[in-house]
Amino acid sequence: MMIFLLLLFLFSCITFNLCKIALRNRSHSCCYMLHYECYKGTEDRKLDTKTCAELLMRNKNLGLQEYRFLLQAIVNSGIGEETYGPRNILEGREATPTLSDSLSEIDDIAFDTLDALFAKTGISPRDIDILVVNISLFSPAPSLTSRVVNRYKMREDIKTFNISGMGCSASIIAVDLVQQLFKIHDEVLAIVVSSESIGPNWYCGKERSMILANCLFRSGGCSMLLTNNGSLKGKAVMKLNQLVRTHLGGEDDAYNCCIQMEDKVGHAGFLLRKGLTKAAAVAFTLNLRVLVPKILPVKDLLLYVIHSYGRKKAKVGGGAPSAEAAGEGLNMKAGVEHFCIHPGGRAVIDGVGKSLGLDDYDLEPSRMALHRFGNTSAGGLWYVLGYMEAKKRLKRGDRIFMIGFGAGFKCNTCVWEVTRDLADGNVWEDCIDSYPLPTINVSPFLKKFSWINDEGRTDVDLTSAFNKV
Ligand SMILES: *[C@@H]1O[C@H](CO)[C@@H](O)[C@H](O)[C@H]1NC(C)=O
Ligand SMILES: *[C@@H]1O[C@H](CO)[C@@H](O)[C@H](O)[C@H]1NC(C)=O
Ligand SMILES: *[C@@H]1O[C@H](CO)[C@@H](O)[C@H](O)[C@H]1NC(C)=O
Ligand SMILES: *[C@@H]1O[C@H](CO)[C@@H](O)[C@H](O)[C@H]1NC(C)=O
Numbered sequence: 001m002m003i004f005l006l007l008l009f010l011f012s013c014i015t016f017n018l019c020k021i022a023l024r025n026r027s028h029s030c031c032y033m034l035h036y037e038c039y040k041g042t043e044d045r046k047l048d049t050k051t052c053a054e055l056l057m058r059n060k061n062l063g064l065q066e067y068r069f070l071l072q073a074i075v076n077s078g079i080g081e082e083t084y085g086p087r088n089i090l091e092g093r094e095a096t097p098t099l100s101d102s103l104s105e106i107d108d109i110a111f112d113t114l115d116a117l118f119a120k121t122g123i124s125p126r127d128i129d130i131l132v133v134n135i136s137l138f139s140p141a142p143s144l145t146s147r148v149v150n151r152y153k154m155r156e157d158i159k160t161f162n163i164s165g166m167g168c169s170a171s172i173i174a175v176d177l178v179q180q181l182f183k184i185h186d187e188v189l190a191i192v193v194s195s196e197s198i199g200p201n202w203y204c205g206k207e208r209s210m211i212l213a214n215c216l217f218r219s220g221g222c223s224m225l226l227t228n229n230g231s232l233k234g235k236a237v238m239k240l241n242q243l244v245r246t247h248l249g250g251e252d253d254a255y256n257c258c259i260q261m262e263d264k265v266g267h268a269g270f271l272l273r274k275g276l277t278k279a280a281a282v283a284f285t286l287n288l289r290v291l292v293p294k295i296l297p298v299k300d301l302l303l304y305v306i307h308s309y310g311r312k313k314a315k316v317g318g319g320a321p322s323a324e325a326a327g328e329g330l331n332m333k334a335g336v337e338h339f340c341i342h343p344g345g346r347a348v349i350d351g352v353g354k355s356l357g358l359d360d361y362d363l364e365p366s367r368m369a370l371h372r373f374g375n376t377s378a379g380g381l382w383y384v385l386g387y388m389e390a391k392k393r394l395k396r397g398d399r400i401f402m403i404g405f406g407a408g409f410k411c412n413t414c415v416w417e418v419t420r421d422l423a424d425g426n427v428w429e430d431c432i433d434s435y436p437l438p439t440i441n442v443s444p445f446l447k448k449f450s451w452i453n454d455e456g457r458t459d460v461d462l463t464s465a466f467n468k469v
């Protein structure tokens with residue numbers, strides 16, 4: 001049985017490589033990233049420890065237990081003093097957001113990054129053929145894509161797509177959409193705008209499993225310019241090698257583990273259930289099973305297959321799936337140099353890191369992005385990438401692994417190849433020298449609220465559930 005598996009496996013590797021060679025010169029199957037531009041909020045929107053604590057205290061629905069739980073979550077979150085919040089929340093209007101609050105939040109992010117994108121690449125908005133706007137939780141009419149087309153007076157034959165509700169892994173989904181479109185449209189330019197609307201989605205109730213999302217979520221976003229025009233290859237920063245999407249929505253538990261709903265008293269918010277850990281682990285395992293054969297050299301691949309075979313045999317007796325087991329026997333470093341993990345929270349980063357056997361150096365970009373910008377949902381991955389670039393880590397030929405999880409439940413991954421040495425300071429320019437911080441545990445919150453960890457221990461909390469991811 002084992003030998004048969006190995007033979008089958010070798011055979012598929014060989015056919016796969018043959019196909020790869022055959023496809024190499026098909027320009028339209030390529031997806032080049034010409035530029036990406038992350039959003040950096042204005043100074044007046046910075047959220048420091050004090051403001052954060054005040055914000056929590058403002059919610060009159062909370063009791064002492066809830067405050068403690070929340071502070072504990074923040075203390076352990078790995079988020080620093082300098083993240084950015086939406087204006088209406090800073091101004092104390094989280095319970096009554098207006099339409100113009102929501103619009104201006106998105107306008108700031110989308111227009112700021114697009115202005116910079118066009119200025120830096122010298123490409124005119126009228127040259128753009130495809131536009132994908134990806135903002136999960138906010139859908140005005142006319143749509144946000146129309147808002148962008150209107151502002152930049154784009155061409156009338158532009159193909160626009162607005163996708164919503166995709167959660168944190170949205171920007172990978174958007175890139176996938178563009179990549180698929182590239183297969184049918186030759187030599188085109190595409191723009192992806194990826195962000196999340198937080199202002200109108202603040203949870204004002206007291207359900208613990210729902211307030212958690214408030215703690216980590218911050219303003220941010222990113223715009224990207226992609227092309228399959230081979231003549232622009234020389235200007236590209238990266239090329240997309242692989243992209244794999246896994247969707248577990250067919251299973252009720254996975255579907256329900258991270259869901260937008262109203263609590264008993266009618267406050268809308270995001271509910272994170274305990275099944276999240278399991279769903280993430282299963283999605284991650286399934287995704288790796290598809291991605292890994294495409295990126296690893298044969299030797300490391302064999303080791304992985306042998307390990308997963310052994311694991312499957314051992315599993316017959318039962319036992320919950322865990323993310324840590326997902327990467328057992330897997331040497332990802334044989335196929336990629338850099339790891340870009342969605343900075344959704346410390347537990348997510350640590351969990352994926354442990355599973356793939358990554359060290360502190362590999363995890364530093366994700367941890368620092370979480371510290372500096374918080375969980376910015378869909379835009380998050382690009383702040384991590386920005387950090388790697390600002391630290392001059394990205395050299396020509398290096399491969400970057402990106403992974404995002406999102407409600408659904410989804411796990412999306414992709415691998416980029418750097419096409420020239422990168423060293424742009426980008427949004428990290430003014431602070432990159434002060435990173436990495438000596439240790440991420442020195443959270444400003446920890447200094448001020450460290451008592452919370454001693455007394456709050458008896459609480460059954462989601463933070464520990466997250467830590468197990
Ligand atoms: C693809 O093939 C064409 C000619 O068939 C050649 O001019 C071009 O340089 C090739 N492109 C790559 C990327 O190899
Ligand atoms: C996308 O477009 C549809 C149809 O125009 C619209 O109903 C929806 O609100 C839009 N979504 C977003 C996120 O703009
Ligand atoms: C992008 O769209 C996806 C799919 O609807 C969504 O899950 C994701 O949250 C969106 N991204 C952002 C930043 O809103
Ligand atoms: C591809 O890029 C080249 C170089 O910028 C440009 O001259 C050409 O028109 C582009 N192709 C298309 C179809 O726009």
Ligand SMILES: *[C@@H]1O[C@H](CO)[C@@H](O)[C@H](O)[C@H]1NC(C)=O
Binds near residue numbers: 168212216345375
């Ligand atoms: C990050 O923020 C998104 C945006 O709502 C949220 O859905 C997700 O649960 C957050 N991640 C974590 C680990 O809290």
